[in-house]
Amino acid sequence: MRKLLVLLLSIGLLCLVFTPVSWGGKNVIKIGINAPLTGDIPKVGEGTKYAAEMWLEDINKEGGLKVGDKVYKVELVIEDNESKAESAVKANTKLITEDEVLVIVGPQASKQAIPAGEVANNYKTPMISPWSTNPATTKDRPYVFRGCFLDPFQGPVIANFVTKEFGFKKAAVLYDVASDYPKGLAEFFKKAWEDLHGPGSVVAFESFTTKDADFSSQLTKIIKSGAEFLFTPQYYNEVALIVQQAHELGWNKPIVGSDSWGSAELIKLCGKDCYGLFFSTHYASAGAKGKTKEFIDRYKKKYGYVPDDVAALTWDSLGIVKTAIQNCGKITGNIEKDRQCVRDAMAKIKEYKGITGDMTFTEDGDPIKCAVIVKISDKGEFEFYKSVCP
Amino acid sequence: MTFFFQNVVNALQWGSFYALIALGYSMVYGILMLFNFAHGDIFMVGAYIGCGVATVIITLSSSGVIVLPHWLILVLTILISMFLTSFVGMLVERIGYRPLRDAPRASAAITGLMIGIILETGNLLLLGAQRIKFPSLVHSTTYNIGGVFVTNKKIMIVVVSIGLMLALDQFVRRTKYGMAMRAMAFDYVVVPLMGVPINTIASMTFAIGSALAAAAGILFGIAYPVLDPYMGIIVGWKAFVAAILGGRGSILGATLAGFLMGFIEIFVAMVFPSTLRDLIAYSIILLILVFRPHGFFGEPYSARLRL
Structure with missing residues (x-):
């Protein structure tokens, strides 16, 4: 009797597990x-x-979504990757094998996008990361694409900008050694800076590990090194701590950042300490025009705040996905075939006019697009300062 | 030279947090022979409670209900949050540890880990994953003393932590309850037979440890004003190391070891590349433990009846 009950229960459970797929x-x-x-x-x-x-x-x-002459309903399956590499891998595997999605958008940060891209590529599922700027995400992975520029481009952009704008010769870098994005970008920046000013011109190259809150010893070292500015390619939550601690230790020289700064949260956490600082990013919300402004206004009306670059890049990436699916021309219902078809279509897109600028794609699935230098105004807004194109 | 002194100042501040949190571990471990692995998360809860209390008091004060001077807001925040967080500690003891008092030690340690996860994820559910900015309780002023930059926050943090440690020391040494705690630490099988109420003392130990963690949480929030639900994990682990390094149940030991760890971390990063900081810092601590397995002020277990 008991065995029967267990059997019935497990059959019931199995049904529950498999129904959503068959409902699809x-x-x-x-x-x-x-x-x-x-x-x-x-x-x-x-x-x-x-x-x-x-x-x-x-x-x-x-x-x-109209594909060929048939109209399909679109369903989003949103998975949380907890901002961890291993969870991003798990989420991708689940999306591909259980939910049987056609395309994956995300993960955002390189720390998650690099390992998750491996999974997508192995399962031959097209994936587009809107925000991951580390080259390793798409390198040698025909199924993985991205919606933003790369760190080997962003590094020199910042180095050139600081050289031209301030005429500085000595740089300091503070980055998280345990995270792919800051580590990669810190190294690309160092290389670009030393190409411009000769070896040894990065006078302090200091690091910490994720979750650290105290940067006093690194910053003390940086101050002692005689650097003229600090470059810190960190995420917004760490930027708030770094900038504030640097000011408390007597640092009053410029601090420059990268696209990971561009979050609506930055000013909330950092406050006045961040006013007047520069960072490079994908788009500037203040002073936007045309389609970009339309997007910003709509987002602001709906959610109550100005969208950051991630939202804009996700929007563009989904636009690219839509174009690819439509270019594919036909959905057969055989998921493997369809994935292949979408990936081929995505690889064939040569030009896309997005809200974060016009992009053309390289062989690797990387877009070529302009970067924007943003200045944080005295009101805490991200103001367009300069556009730098490749 | 200013470089050196600047790092001394940095290390004093950083060590204060380790020392305050280590005291909670050390007291519970000393008296109940229990690793309270939820302590790092109680520190996190304390910081959040402090954030809430501070926000309420600041709003009341600025809306003119009761106008309070800045220093009083700070003192009230610390005291009220310590009071509230001590109940969290007592609750943890009541729910998580008291039913397991006769269970194997490993079970109790695991309970601590689970309570820690419950506190973290509970907070995540309650407040969401968004970072919270700790309200600025102290208006930061930087003093330049011969090239060494010291903020009023740093001074306040070090002074308040040392004050709390001294108060705890006096409490344990001079009061009847303190004596009961010391007796219990010496032998918790026989001492209850002499009429010392073990449950009261256990609750009190947790309450005091949690109150200190709350104070540490608020000071942490003042120094590093970005709160997240997982902020207690790493700091908690490291403070646990400090508690062991200080010696079982030793207040002086935990305090000194906390500051020592702050100094080791800061000075290793000062001399070596900062990438190697934790590697070198914790190798040094491992080495100290190899030569002093019972910590600075601990005694060998063989002197005791129980394991």
């Missing part, structure tokens, strides 16, 4: 979103989710 039917296109909803950078996850939901709204308004 053939007229639905599933798109997976792999985002850091919790963990170190929740604001990034929130921006991703909101942008994706707004995009879905547009699709639904048209009644669905």
Whole structure:
């Protein structure tokens, strides 16, 4: 009797597990979103989710996504990667094998996008990371794409900008050695700076590990090194601590950052300490025009704050996904075939006009686009300062 | 030379946190022979409670309900949060540890880890994953003393921590309850037979440890004003190391070891590349433990009846 009960229960459970898949039917296109909803950078996850939901709204308004002559319903499967590499891998595996999504958008940070890209590539599922700037994400992975510029481009952009703008010769770098994005960018910046000013011109190259809160000894070293400015390619939560501690230790020279600064949270956490600082990023919200402004206004009206670069890049990436699916021309219902078709279509896109600028794609699936230097104004707004194109 | 003294100042501040948190570990371990692995998370809860209390008091004060001077807001925040967090500590003891008092020590340690996870994820559910900015209780002023930069925050943090440690020391040494705690630490099988109420003392130990963690949490929030639900994990682990390094149940030991760890971390980063900081710092501590397995002020277990 008991055995029978157990058997019945497990059959019931199995049914529960498998029904959503069979419910999916053939007229639905599933798109997976792999985002850091919790963990170190929740604001990034929130921006991703909101942008994706707004995009879905547009699709639904048209009644669905038109591929060839058939209209499909679009469904988003949003998975939280907790801002951890291993969870991002798990989320991708789940999206691909259990939810059977056609395309994955995300993960955002390179720390998660690099290992997760491996999974997507192995399962031959197209994936596009909107925000991951580390080259390793897409390198030698035909199924992995991205929606932003790369760190080997961003590093020199910042080095050139500081050289031209301030005429400095000695740089200091402070970065998280345990995270792919800051580590990669710190090294690219160092190389670019030393190419410009000769070896030894990066006078302090200091690091810490994720979750550290006290940077006093590194900053004391940096101050002693005689550097003329500090470059710190960190995420917004650490930037607030670094900038404040640097000021308390008597540092009053410029601090320059990278695209990971550009979150709506930065000013909330950092306050006046961050006013007047510069960073390079994908787009500037203040002073935007055309489609970009439309997006910003809509997002602001709906969610109550100005979207950061992640939201804009996610929007563009989803646009690229949409174009790829439509260019593919036909959804057969055989998920493997369809994935291959979408990946081929995505690789063939040569030009895309997005809200973060016009992009053209290279062989590796990387876009070539302009970077923007943003100045944090005295009101705490991200103001457009300069555009730097490759 | 200013470089050296600047790092001394940095290390004093950083060591204060380790010392305050290590005291909580050390007291519980000394008296109940229990690793309270939830302590780092109680520190986190303390910081959040402090954040809430501070926000309420500041709002009341600025809206003119009761106008308070700045220093009083700070003192009230610390005291009220310590009071509230001590109940969290007592609750943890009541729910998580008292039912397991006769269970194997490993079970109790695991309970601590689980309570820690419950506190972290509970906070995540309650407040969301968003970082919270700790309200600025102290208006930061930087003093330049011959090239060494000291802020009023740093001075305040070191002074308040040392004050709390001295107060704890006096309490344990001079009061009846303190004596009961010391007796219990000496032997917790026989001493309850002499009429010392073990449950009261256990609750009190947790309450005091948690109150100190709350104070550490607020000071941490003042120095590093970005709070997140996982902020207690690493600091908690390292403070645990300090508690062991100081010797079982030794207040002086935990304090000194906490500051020593602050100094080792800061000075290793000063001399060596900062990438190697934790590697070298914790190798040094491992080496100290190899030569002093019972910590600075601990005694060998063989002197005691129980394991």
